[in-house]
Amino acid sequence: MNKQVCPKCNGTEFSEGTDFMAVKPLDKKLSLGSNKILTFCLNCGEVVSTRVEDPSKFRK
Numbered sequence: 018m019n020k021q022v023c024p025k026c027n028g029t030e031f032s033e034g035t036d037f038m039a040v041k042p043l044d045k046k047l048s049l050g051s052n053k054i055l056t057f058c059l060n061c062g063e064v065v066s067t068r069v070e071d072p073s074k075f076r077k
Contacts, residue, residue, distance in 0.1 A: 028060030
């Protein structure tokens, strides 16, 4: 596996977190959706990746 490098500061230590706003399908207004997982540099805070925790919630 390649070692990830921050594009802003060249840092190599990362962590993951989430925020309080879920991603929701546009066509399912009452869906709870799925959390976003953010991968960020521990040196400068640059977010290098955003992904959906449970992409199956978006299948039709």
